[in-house]
Amino acid sequence: MLNIALPKGRLGDQVYALLAQIGYDCGSIYEQNRKLVFESKENNVRYLLVKPSDVAIYVEHHAADVGIVGKDILAESRPDVYELLDLGLGKCRMCVAAKSDYMEDKDRTLRVATKFVNIAKDHYAKLNRDIDIIKLNGSIELAPILGLSDVIVDIVESGSTIRENNLKIIEEFMPISARFIANKTSFKFQNETIRQMVDKLSMVLNQIEGR
Amino acid sequence: MTIQIDMLKPTEVATLAMRGLYEDFGYKKYRMSRFEEYSLYAANQQFLSDDKVITFTDLDGRLLALKPDVTISIIKNTKATKNSREKVYYLESVFRENKESHTFHEISQMGLEVLGNVDSYAIIEVLQLAAKSLSLIGKNYLLVLSNMDFVLGLLESVGIGEESYSQILPLIEGKNNAELRRALWELNLKEEDISAICSLTSLYGDCQKTLEIADKMVQNDRMAQAVSILQEVYQALDCNDMADCLQLDFSMVNDVDYYNGIIFQGYLEELPRKVLAGGQYDGMVKKMGKDAAGIGYAIYLSDLERMPQTKASYDVEALVLYDTDVDTTELFQAVRSLRKNGMRVLTERVVPPEIRYEKLYRFQNGILQEVKKEC
Numbered sequence: 001m002l003n004i005a006l007p008k009g010r011l012g013d014q015v016y017a018l019l020a021q022i023g024y025d026c027g028s029i030y031e032q033n034r035k036l037v038f039e040s041k042e043n044n045v046r047y048l049l050v051k052p053s054d055v056a057i058y059v060e061h062h063a064a065d066v067g068i069v070g071k072d073i074l075a076e077s078r079p080d081v082y083e084l085l086d087l088g089l090g091k092c093r094m095c096v097a098a099k100s101d102y103m104e105d106k107d108r109t110l111r112v113a114t115k116f117v118n119i120a121k122d123h124y125a126k127l128n129r130d131i132d133i134i135k136l137n138g139s140i141e142l143a144p145i146l147g148l149s150d151v152i153v154d155i156v157e158s159g160s161t162i163r164e165n166n167l168k169i170i171e172e173f174m175p176i177s178a179r180f181i182a183n184k185t186s187f188k189f190q191n192e193t194i195r196q197m198v199d200k201l202s203m204v205l206n207q208i209e210g211r
Numbered sequence: 212m213t214i215q216i217d218m219l220k221p222t223e224v225a226t227l228a229m230r231g232l233y234e235d236f237g238y239k240k241y242r243m244s245r246f247e248e249y250s251l252y253a254a255n256q257q258f259l260s261d262d263k264v265i266t267f268t269d270l271d272g273r274l275l276a277l278k279p280d281v282t283i284s285i286i287k288n289t290k291a292t293k294n295s296r297e298k299v300y301y302l303e304s305v306f307r308e309n310k311e312s313h314t315f316h317e318i319s320q321m322g323l324e325v326l327g328n329v330d331s332y333a334i335i336e337v338l339q340l341a342a343k344s345l346s347l348i349g350k351n352y353l354l355v356l357s358n359m360d361f362v363l364g365l366l367e368s369v370g371i372g373e374e375s376y377s378q379i380l381p382l383i384e385g386k387n388n389a390e391l392r393r394a395l396w397e398l399n400l401k402e403e404d405i406s407a408i409c410s411l412t413s414l415y416g417d418c419q420k421t422l423e424i425a426d427k428m429v430q431n432d433r434m435a436q437a438v439s440i441l442q443e444v445y446q447a448l449d450c451n452d453m454a455d456c457l458q459l460d461f462s463m464v465n466d467v468d469y470y471n472g473i474i475f476q477g478y479l480e481e482l483p484r485k486v487l488a489g490g491q492y493d494g495m496v497k498k499m500g501k502d503a504a505g506i507g508y509a510i511y512l513s514d515l516e517r518m519p520q521t522k523a524s525y526d527v528e529a530l531v532l533y534d535t536d537v538d539t540t541e542l543f544q545a546v547r548s549l550r551k552n553g554m555r556v557l558t559e560r561v562v563p564p565e566i567r568y569e570k571l572y573r574f575q576n577g578i579l580q581e582v583k584k585e586c
Contacts, residue, residue: 062483080484086389188353188458189480191416 002045002186002193005059005067007052011090011178015068016047018087022200044193056081056181065186066194071176072155076116082187084198085180088205092157094119094174097167099144102151104170113143114153123153123173141165221348221518226302226321228347229510233300233323236340241299241324243284249276255283257468258495263308265315277306281322282507286496289326291503296327302512316513322489324507329491331440334473335447337506341477341487342453348515351480353456356418357463358441358473359490361425362411364433369404373467379408380464386412415460418445425461440473469495475508479518486514528554530568532561532582537574545579 004019006012019025026040026047038047048064055069060079070090074083094116104110106129113134114120124131134149141161143149155176156162162169180201182194219227230240249266256262258280265277278284281303291297300323309316323340325333338354345352362383371379375398382391388409395405407428414421422442429435441459448457465474470490477487489508496505529549533542542558549556549572557566571582 060483081385083385083387083390183483184485185478185480185483188355188478189351 001039002066002190002197003048003064004045005048005050005055005064005069007055007068007070008049009052011052011068011070012049014089015087015178018201018204019045019197022197022204024197053077059181059183062183062185064183065190066180066182066197068178069181071174071179072116072119074179074181075174076118078118079181081181081183083179083181084187084194085202085205087178087180087201088209089178091175091177092155093172094153094176095156095162095169096123096151096153096171096173097141097144097156097162097169098151100166100168102144102168102170104150110151111149112151112153113140113149115140116153116155119174120153141167218523220516221520222319222512222515225344225348225515226512229321229344230300230302232340232343232347236298236336238298238300238323241285241301243278243281243288243301243303245277245304246275247278247284249274251283251287252276252279255495255499258283258466258498260466261308263315265306278303279305279307281305281320281509282324282492282505283495283499285324286326286499286501286505289501289503291327291501293328293502293504296325296333298325299323319512320509321512322507322509324505326496326501326505327503329493329504329506331443331447334440334491334506335444337489337508338444338448338473338475339451339453341475341489341508342448342456344510345477345479345487346456348486348510349479349481349518353458353478354475354487355415355458355460355463355478356441356444356473356475357459357461358437359464359467359471360433361437361441361461362464363467364431364437365408365411365428367433368430369400369408371398371400376467380467383408383411383462384464386462388412412462415462416458418449418454418457418459421459421461425459437472444473465490473506477508477510481518482514483517484514486511525567525569526555527557527566528569529556529572530562530566530570531556531558531572531574531579533558533574535560538577541577542574545574549579 006016024043024045026038036049048058050058052070053073055067056073056077056079058064059067059081068087072094109130109132111132111134112120113136115136117133117135120133134143136143140152140154143152144167145165151170156169159169180198187194249264252259252264264279266274269275281301285299289297302321304317304319306315306317323337325337342354345354366379378394382394391412392405392409395408414424422438422445425438429438448454463474463476470492471494472491474490476485478485487508487510491506493504496503531546546556546558572579573582
């Protein structure tokens with residue numbers, strides 16, 4: 001039985017639809033109720049619905065064998081897992097944004113508000129820029145408006161939230177998309193099963209892209 | 212007194228069995244102080260997995276550290292040279308940062324090192340002991356092998372220098388083909404070179420097949436030598452019926468500062484991550500001023516606590532209750548008679564909470580009587 005950790009929400013639904021298409025469906029049980037575990041004995045898979053930011057933790061600790069998780073979360077928490085496939089779903093970008101009239105003063109320590117502390121630190125370390133991190137958990141866009149920070153580092157999908165809040169994107173530095181990850185032990189002991197899943201997934205993704 | 216194996220924790224059983232194994236091959240137990248001069252770590256920081264060390268000032272003013280690593284101390288103290296070998300094993304605690312909780316943790320490690328002349332026989336012996344150690348812990352295990360010289364030789368042949376290692380090696384290690392390809396593309400490599408390096412991520416599995424493919428990828432002497440030593444090792448282990456638990460994985464790369472040549476990791480089906488890691492560390496031995504080479508491994512005993520354990524059904528076979536006015540000599544004799552029957556006996560005034568016993572006895576008026584459990 002292969003345990004698959006899916007992120008709750010739209011991405012999880014999309015990926016489940018893909019997996020169901022290539023022979024890993026759970027019948028109609030998936031959408032029906034608020035259960036967190038779905039199992040298909042005949043297809044030998046069990047789906048676990050977990051908070052998106054917890055997928056990598058489930059996989060790293062072997063509670064799930066494989067999982068689907070955004071690159072933003074992988075880059076932030078750097079779990080010890082194999083990153084086997086870029087699904088190309090849930091595409092967005094990691095951006096630096098600031099108020100639309102913002103001009104950078106390189107002579108001052110930059111105040112950065114973000115949910116992604118490690119990503120922001122790494123990014124500015126590469127630029128040799130001194131920063132103060134302000135860790136927020138949501139509504140990051142408010143920070144520059146209220147003068148809490150100079151800039152924000154956050155994921156941007158369409159950019160409409162940024163525009164509506166009178167902010168502008170200064171820099172894009174990391175393309176984000178959903179990744180298929182596997183636990184290292186599972187990958188060794190259930191190699192055939194996982195490899196087959198990866199091959200089938202990449203085939204069906206190529207078909208969609210080619211269309 | 213007989214020791215019942217199910218009384219022992221899996222870690223204790225494994226530790227005892229491994230000690231026996233290593234002594235059988237003539238390895239000597241190495242015992243060291245819990246503390247080490249901090250300057251040793253300051254001078255060799257590149258060999259530590261992170262720079263966080265617990266330090267304190269001793270009463271004589273010296274700055275000491277709680278060991279974050281054992282191998283460095285063994286190398287520092289070894290008298291081994293190219294002509295004389297030293298074979299040791301150890302059972303020690305190291306103190307490292309836990310990345311998840313951001314606190315220091317004590318990690319119990321068992322390890323084995325060969326210092327001096329490391330020839331193919333030494334490599335094969337160490338690998339064989341690593342595989343045997345894993346088999347003593349769990350039924351389903353894998354020893355995964357690689358040779359750093361193969362990967363580094365390939366990078367060298369396409370002109371990737373050490374400055375790019377920190378970017379490229381983690382992508383190979385994570386089998387992250389998509390991003391590896393992007394990163395190599397940005398280094399302006401030829402398409403055939405990019406494909407060759409990307410193929411490392413899927414170059415794993417059965418030793419014989421993987422070695423055949425690896426052999427065809429050879430570009431220079433360094434890679435050729437890497438493949439030939441792996442072939443020699445595989446043949447020797449295959450002849451000893453150990454090929455089933457052996458795999459190759461060329462995407463496995465370890466710390467370039469610490470290891471060179473053969474590296475290996477051990478996995479158990481029940482545990483989420485590697486429980487054994489090791490390899491050759493000639494560079495480190497030389498850097499520390501010794502005319503020798505080295506190979507060894509460590510087993511993370513703390514992780515073995517997660518191994519499923521068949522729990523004994525009872526804590527004791529007999530629970531004996533007695534009153535205040537009892538004749539203690541008679542009670543003591545009664546307890547001894549139960550012990551003679553091989554029972555574990557707990558003697559108490561009242562039934563303690565959270566105890567699982569098979570039979571309940573009451574000692575009254577000089578007679579030991581079994582109390583039937585109420586249904």
